[in-house]
Amino acid sequence: MRLSAVNARLLRSIRALAGGMPSETVGETAGAASAEGEGVRGGQPLLVIEDFTETPWASLTFSGIRHGIDIRLDGDEAEVRRVVAELADWPDSACEGLAGHFLADVQVQENSRVLHEGGRMSLCLRLDALTIAE
Structure with a gap:
């Protein structure tokens, strides 16, 4: 699937709200650390975009795009x-x-949550958004 300019900017907005990349990692990569459930310590949680969809949307007076974004957050429970x-x-x-x-x-729905030792959490979210063309 090709990423539209609107979806790309929406994904960047999500990344900015989440604080970007984690501030400190231990191990080869943050992704590898996250897969093992270890390695990301303190600071911003690791944000992974698992999947996204976009579907054209229209009413009688407006047109736009429905966006579905599956997100995983891994990190300190309080930060997540x-x-x-x-x-x-x-x-x-x-x-x-x-x-x-x-x-x-925009609607945010929690899909799953795993609490790890040491106060860490993995949380999967579904973000559904509607953007309207100006």
């Missing part, structure tokens, strides 16, 4: 919960520059 709260609160400023679209609706 903070990022989830940020995503659920989704500020308007997070979506500036969506290539001729504006964010009309």
Whole structure:
């Protein structure tokens, strides 16, 4: 699937809300550390975009795109919960520059949660968003 400019900017907004890459990793890569459930310590949780879809959408008066984004967060439980709260609160400023679209609706749903030793958490989320063409 080809990534549209709107979806790419939406994914960048998600990354910015989550704080970017984790601040400290131990091991070869953050991805390898995450797969083992170890390695990312403190700082921002590791954010992995597992899957995304986009579907054209239209009503009688508007047209836009429905976006479905599957996200996994791995890290310190408190930091993971903070990022989830940020995503659920989704500020308007997070979506500036969506290539001729504006964010009309966003919903965040938790799909699964695993608590690890040492206060770490892996959390899978589904983010559904509707952008409307301006």
